[in-house]
Amino acid sequence: MSTTETRPGPVATLPARITPELIAGLTALVTATPADGADALPAYDMIEVYTGATVGQLPQSRPEDVLAAYEKSRAAQREWASWPLKRRLAVFERAHELLVRECETVADLIQIGCGKTRRMAVEESCDVPMVISHYLKTARRVLRSTRRGGPVPLFTTSTEEHRPKGVVAVIAPWNFPFAIALSDSVPALIAGNGVVLKPDNKTALCALFGVELLRKAGLPEGLFQVVCGEGPDIGPTLIDNADFVMFTGSTATGRVVGESAGRNLIGCSLELGGKNPMIVLPDANLDEVIPGAVFGVFANSGQACMHIERIYVHESIHDEFLRRLVRAATDLNATMGAAYDYTPEFGSLVSPHHLARVAAHVDDARDKGATVLVGGQARPDIGPAFYEATVLTDVTPDMAHATLETFGPVVSVYPFTDEQEAIRLANDTEYGLNASVWSRDLSRAGRIAGQLQAGSININDGFVTSYASKGSPSGGVKQSGVGSRHGDSGLLKYTDSINIGVQKRQVLAARSGQPYDRQLRITLATLRFMRRTRLR
Known part of the structure; x- marks a missing residue:
């Protein structure tokens, strides 16, 4: 038997x-x-x-x-x-x-x-x-x-x-x-x-x-x-x-x-959705930028609508930024774990199904010539939906991750030479949910923020400052949404906004027997009078 x-x-x-x-x-x-x-x-x-x-x-x-x-x-x-x-x-x-x-x-x-x-x-x-x-x-x-x-x-x-x-x-x-x-x-x-x-x-x-x-x-x-x-x-x-x-x-x-x-x-x-960019200007303090980028990219294992998926770094600091980001991502992967305490600093994706989507984006980029500097692997040894923090370079427009929302712990890094190039690249997406600018010069960062097409723009932060400001609206532009939450x-x-109008005396009704051309002259004279006196 x-x-x-x-x-x-x-x-x-x-x-x-x-x-x-x-x-x-x-x-x-x-x-x-x-x-x-x-x-x-x-x-x-x-x-x-x-x-x-x-x-x-x-x-x-x-x-x-x-x-x-x-x-x-x-x-x-x-x-x-x-x-x-x-x-x-x-x-x-x-x-x-x-x-x-x-x-x-x-x-x-x-x-x-x-x-x-x-x-x-x-x-x-x-x-x-x-x-x-x-x-x-x-x-x-x-x-x-x-x-x-x-x-x-x-x-x-x-x-x-x-x-x-x-x-x-x-x-x-x-x-x-x-x-x-x-x-x-x-x-x-x-x-x-x-x-x-x-x-x-x-x-x-x-x-x-x-x-x-x-x-x-x-x-x-x-x-x-x-x-x-x-x-x-x-x-x-x-x-x-x-x-x-x-x-x-x-x-x-x-x-x-x-x-x-x-x-x-x-x-x-x-x-x-969003395909949120970060711009790092040449004067940015990398000691602050790197922790901010790590959180902006990898918080919640990259499963945040406002998280960063594209980083544009000025060519003068690009290599040093990349070196530090890769090291930070490597360190973060070492803290990955499944626990109901504060020991792990990097958690799971929501499901094996979603992991397959994230992995498919990375595999597509790798197969088409992108460089995986760190990560790019599932971690079934920890749990069924864990995926490593991943940093990509050499990402080209024909790759899924270049334009589609990956919604996982994956970021692509690109060098740029001048501000207008960075702004153009950041705006080159159908989405407009969040954007981030890093610089010691707040006026300069503000000028760039004024040209970015996003519903939320954070200066020297990834996404928390704008979202946590409950007094201001939070929403998207372009294909990232309609309307907003928070704020008034x-x-x-x-x-529903309801308008209740009250007429205390019948001053708006047409006067019986009065020729319309006379009513019109009176109306126009009244409009000019109210404008001159600022009554209306």
């Missing part, structure tokens, strides 16, 4: 805080048909990236479940919108404290799905309290009604109001699954909307935990709904029933979302 040997599967290495009971409680928050229901979809196996082990089952929503989520959120939104803003903000005062208190658990859940380092996971957990804190300070000013002048002083007035749109669809990515899911939802909620959130299946646990914390802080039951599933399966229903869509992801998918929103005549905000616009986009 023959026997078949069964090899044990990988074993998860979860922190003690992450229990089966916690995971089961979080997945129960998903609006989906019960697993024992006749119409239930197969659950999604949630994987611990470090080991490839399954840690739980994520229910998958059907289109009918998405409709049910909207129905629940709309019912709760009517009450929520009636609350005074002060009462809504009190919920987020409590949420801020809960989020800070639970940052370690948030970091655990982020790491399970993403495989990023502990430092990056903790820093990501801090993004949401920062956004909450900003809008706690500014929401009253931004959302209050504003009295404007009417067309005829004294006799008319106009008042601008900002009313919630209704229920907002938030489609969040896997690379910063907690920060983006919650930081995009918070201003929508503060403005008085309900939210239906679709996190990525791979990284849903941390987003679900954030939703649970907001509910504990006092959000009305049903207001914040979560649906899970693949985009093609539930995306159309999600968008068709929304009053506004906030999407973060690839440019290709962003076009689909934007087209769907347009057909429904609803607004959308899209943060999409990041709150107002979730509202």
Whole structure:
């Protein structure tokens, strides 16, 4: 009798805080048909990236479940919108404290799905309290009604109001699954909307935990709904029933979302891809540039929309810059590891599937003549989705990495001779999300920044300074997106601007029996008078 040997599967290495009971409680928050229901979809196996082990089952929503989520959120939104803003903000005062208190658990859940380092996971957990804190300070000013002048002083007035749109669809990515899911939802909620959130299946646990914390802080039951599933399966229903869509992801998918929103005549905000450049001028302090470049390129293993993929270095310092960058990348690779502590400084990619995409870009460049100075290899000895920090030179336009977003720990370095050449090369892309300029001369760096085509431009930093400035909008130009998050616009986009005009006396109506040419002369004289006196 023959026997078949069964090899044990990988074993998860979860922190003690992450229990089966916690995971089961979080997945129960998903609006989906019960697993024992006749119409239930197969659950999604949630994987611990470090080991490839399954840690739980994520229910998958059907289109009918998405409709049910909207129905629940709309019912709760009517009450929520009636609350005074002060009462809504009190919920987020409590949420801020809960989020800070639970940052370690948030970091655990982020790491399970993403495989990023502990430092990056903790820093990501801090993004949401920062956004909450900003809008706690500014929401009253931004959302209050504003009295404007009417067309005829004294006799008319106009008042601008900002009313919630209704229920907002938030489609969040896997690379910063907690920060983006919650930081995009918070201003929508503060403005008085309900939210239906679709996190990525791979990284849903941390987003679900954030939703649970907001509910504990006092959000009305049903207001914040979560649906899970693949985009093609539930995306159309999600968008068709929304009053506004906030999407973060690839440019290709962003076009689909934007087209769907347009057909429904609803607004959308899209943060999409990038091929972000860095310019290093000859006077730059390399002692500062190299650590900045390492973080700008390799933070989160290169899986950040705003991370640097192209570096242009003045020819006078190019060789020295390259030598130092290669050494720093080599040192970084030595710290690669899979752990829920602060020992590793370089983490995993999100999945073996994404690793294959990153590796394909590097292999294509290598095959076409690029030089791999460091990295360029997967590290299955550490985990199933680890890939080395990689520095390329001799990259030419026919290579995929030259123009396409690799979204991994890979950077190409090029020499340049003068500023205008560097600016031209930096702008030579269909994307325009982020750019970086390094120089001791801030005026010179500022002049160059003024010519770069990007929604965020950082001087003597890779991307953190602009993104962490919650008072200023963050978004892309060209093919990198539409709209922005953060700042006043990041709150107002979730509202409809309403104009209430009041005419105290009928001064705008045509006078009965008066010839129109006389009315016209009076109107034109009035316009000239108001301009001379600056009344209007």
